[in-house]
Amino acid sequence: MNRRNTPTKEAILNLLLSSRKALSQDAIERALTININRATIYRVLNRFCEDDIIHKIVAEDGKQYFAICKKCENQEEVVQHHFHFRCLSCDTIECLQVPVAYSVPNGYEVQNANCVLTGVCNDCS
Template identity: 80%
Template structure:
């Protein structure tokens, strides 16, 4: 669906496009160069999710993060891949390799929202 482009949408999309990690609404609000109210940011993010431009990641604590998956080739890839949250640096990123899982016979998976937690490769090298 074609939607009207606005400076707000452009600013949020630009910020997400240039970010290497998923961002919360609070982080987006703090990093924007222009003043935009919280409700408008949520509305823009929800529209981006509806249009499969951005995907929503719900972390284990219930906080929502938003990202543009640079490796997703098909719209359905945006919604159905796993994410990793580093407990050391608090970064959330899309996992670029498939995560294998199994469900009991008779079950059909239609979607997945999974955030694995631990230490990312950057933080593991610092600790290691």
């Protein structure tokens, strides 16, 4: 869907583009240099998800993080179902750009997968 570009959308998108890791709504709100209310940030993030610009990661504690949809170096398309890694030391989440192998019983159709591994990231170890 073609949506109108606004300074708010541009600020949030630029922040996500410059981040190597997924960001929570709170982290986005703190990092923005312009004053945007929480409801507007949430609405923009959800629209970006609907438009497949970003994807939402729900951690095991229920907190939501958002990341730009990026391609793997060896892939022609964005890997839709991939693992995420949450560092217990720095509390960041990053996409692990490797395909997820899984199986489901006959008759089931997977439309979304949310896989979060927890431990200590490369920067913290």
